[in-house]
Amino acid sequence: MIIINNQTFDVGTIIGEYPAQSIERQVLEILSADGGRHTYRSADELRFELALRREIVNASYALYKSGFSFRVFRDSFCNPAYWNRMPDGGFSLREDVRPGDAIRDIFVNGSLYANECATAMIIVYYKALLEVFPEDAFNGIFTKLILMNWQRLHREIREVGNIQRTGVYLPGDRRYFDNPDVDPLTPEWQGENVIDLGDGRYYGHGIGIHRAEVFINALNGRRREGSVRSAYLMDTVGRPNFRRLFDLYVQSAAPQR
């Protein structure tokens, strides 16, 4: 159930704002049907989370279609007009470009970029935030970006690097397929970070958009000889701190003195 101001929230009051089958509707229906308490301070905070989840899903589709390729960190590459490639294979934002332009370039010139699956997740989050925040606000908040799996995350999205157990899985959640017996010569197949797209499918960079069994089969094909343990979908999720991001969003929308 959804709780706002200590009261059960009637999703009927806002569900009409969203088309049938939309990500927002799916999230509202799952949260309201769930027995756990999902607390928000206002309906606008709830709307913000719905919008950001929608954009996380949209950014996943967009990155999938962008031509952005999979390479291990040692072989990663990026468009030097916007990013500097770091010695460990991550990308750091050039000081003379705007963060929003640099993130957008990955989606426009995807073939100029390659990295691992976790870095793709970070790119998805930044693109979603770029769609939700006013561009100036995004450029003012998300400075000095580094794209390198879950390390050196911008402090405002640091929680996406954490995992937590949850009773409810939502579109826009980050999930993980673990491959405990991966062939040690291909550690990049030790698991796959994915975004839950809400229709029973997941986006994972390098494997694509598929149902769970496809990811499991792909990972199982990269196990070491003699393995008896299958890859599996972990019961944890990674989520941004929607509440803090909403506060930042509200501050960014407030008139400046």
Place this chain on the structure above:
Amino acid sequence: MRHPNGLCLLDRMRIRLGKNDFRQWFRESLKQNAKTATQALNSRRLLFPSLFLLLPDIEEHNLYSHLNEQTACACRFCMSRIMKDSKPDLAFLTDRFQERRILRWVFTTGADWDAPDEDTDAYDAVMDAAASRLVTVCKDKTILPAVVNLIFRRNRRNLLVHDLVWCLYKACDPDSLGLVAAYLLSEDSTDRELACKILHLPFDERYDPAAARRQYNDYMAWLNENKDCICFTGESFQLTSNPRPVAVNLEAKYLGKKISPEDGKWLEPLTPAEKEKLDLFRSVPDADREVLAAYSRYLYRRNRRSWNQWMQSRHEDQIRIAAAGLEALHDHYK
């Protein structure tokens, strides 16, 4: 690593000439006397970095048929990594014993060497692959000190360490955590930051030797107390920013029975009496389980007779005694 019997000809020339002149010298040697040159590659004292630098020449001149088993297999292993085979085939390694011997040679004679910048990625990939096969397939944990050393050396140069950290976690060796903990004492904040990340500890950028020593001592005390009852979680830097490498198995801690750090299974079957105690243990709330496990461990390691008596007491009494005992300990160390 320097071979105890001193450097062989190729290693001496590599160190003296540097990469390009060394390769040029080797090519000249091949022209002058191919047999002598290839014999040098088969020296029992050869160190891996020399072989690595000469790989393009070995390939170009197709010298494989002149190489001994160790050198040829090491070359093929390197090439499979350098060519980035997506489905690596190590059929040229005939058995685990041979694989372990060859990869140990690659890693132990190669880990201390920093390749020239243009070769760093390829060389590091070979080291990572050798270490990972040794640890996860050959179950060779003797290389872990060198693995830990390599992780921190690379980290100081901002190079990729994630695959090696993954390899370290996959070793499922509680003692390896102690090797990492030693870097909590480093004056170099990059060392301390990485050690904290690997061990899932809070990091303080300011260097305070007393605080660093306290953090190290606390961690080692915790590790020693729980070594027999921790299990590796499988978390890695690919999954999360803050991997929790190990979790304490409270049931093992309570019963004083060892578990496998790899999968958490009992190393010896439980007796009927232990099973009965475990059922009772599982029936109490989480907070009581923590108390029972902590006190049991404390007593087990210090006074086995008292521990046996305590374990024989009624469950309610166990909880009462454990809570009082831990409180007294807490007061003592306050």
